Amino acid sequence: MTAAPPNAARYTEPILGWYDEHARDLPWRAPGATPWAILVSEIMLQQTPVARVLPVWQQWMERWPTPAALAAEPSGEAVRAWGRLGYPRRALRLHACAVAITEQHGGQVPSSYDVLRALPGIGAYTAAAVASFAYRQRHAVLDTNVRRVLARLLTGVEYPPKSQTAAEVALAESLLPHDPPTAARWAVAVMELGALVCTARTPRCVDCPVLSSCAWHRAGRPAYDGPPRRGQTYAGTDRQCRGRLLAVLRHADGPVDKPALDVVWSDPVQRERALDGLIADGLVDPLDDGRYALPS
DNA sequence: TAGCCGTGGTT
DNA sequence: TAACCAAGGCT
Known part of the structure; x- marks a missing residue:
């Protein structure tokens, strides 16, 4: 654990002030948002932009306002x-989270980081986010936005390492305000700065509240110097094939025949591999009569 | 741990 | 236009 820099407030105070003025008015940040509503938003926001999450999140909250409501339905309804x-x-x-919360936690979303972390689909980031945003606890909430902001502001490089390092966690923890509610507000504020100003491709440095403290800016905004950060084209991949197959089931009222799946992908070898993968993942249920359905 | 897991908007 | 990117997690 790194000691807190004596000038941590140099970074935290301008960003907290900026957040007060520029935070987006997102429904899961509303005062009445329940821990369940926040948990659902966090899962949906994993690798998915806010604009696409908003309408689906609204529908989910109307249909399943509590973990028990979702747990009472088949998992296939969640997939649909x-x-x-x-x-x-x-x-x-x-859905598995909802079942576990209903059966093992009295229907209440856990407030403990360790208990949250043990739930399905909840990793280090989401556990910290829920504990912080829903319960106002003090945690280092290290997502892609925060990692990028800290890399630029304090390390002076354009992008953080591909995988999260212990040094990044220590750095994030060293900046946490001592007071838990303030730490929680700081967590969402840095994340918002990364989402709106300190963006990946074309940062809007003119709007940055900590530009004068930014190591990357001070260094002349040197371009990223390292291995390619991404890869994987999408067209023709198993992922695309899986997506096509599952879309058929989502749009069907009930079980579908094999031919209904076959028509959406021409390569039979890849198609069977993808279908087997969906079944292995529990996303598709092969019925005894040879048809296929979303899981029950 | 690197590779896998969807989808669509932006540059 | 193809590549990049988006509040990650799991194995």
């Missing part, structure tokens, strides 16, 4: 209502 958010295994895990 997930729509085109992507990574549908998240829907399955969120």
Whole structure:
């Protein structure tokens, strides 16, 4: 654990002030938002932009306002209502979360980081986010936005390392305000700064409240110097094939025949591999009569 | 731990 | 236009 820099307030105070003025008015940040509403938003927001999450989150909250309400329905309904958010295994895990919360935690979303972390689909980031945003606890909430802001502001590089390092966690913890409610507000504030100003591609440095303290800016905004950060084209991949197959089931009222799946992907080898993968993941249920359905 | 897991908007 | 990117988690 790194000691808090004596001038941590140099970074925290301008960003807290900026957040007060520029925070987006998102429904899961409303005063009345329940821990469940916040948990659902966090799962949906994993690798998915806010604009696409908003309408689906609204529908989920109307239909399943509590963990018990979701737990009472088949997991396939969660997959169907997930729509085109992507990574549908998240829907399955969120349903499993609802079941675990209902059966093992009295229907209340846990407030403990360790208990949250043990739930399906909840990793280090989401556990910290829920504990912080829903319960106002003091945690280092280290997502892609925060990692990028800290990399630029304090390390002086354009992008953080590909995988999270212990040094990043120590740095994030060293900046946490001591008071838990303030730490919680700081967590959401840095994240928002990364989402709106200190963006990945074309940062809006003119609008940055800590520009004068930014190591990357001071260094002349040197370009990222390292291995390619991404890869993986989408067209023709198993992922695209899985998406097509699952879309058929989402749009069907009930079980579908095999031919209904076959028509959406021409390569039979890849199609069977993808279908087997969906079944192995629990996203598709092969029925005894040879048809296929969303899981019950 | 690196690779896998969807989808669509932006540059 | 293809590549990049988006509040990650799991194995």
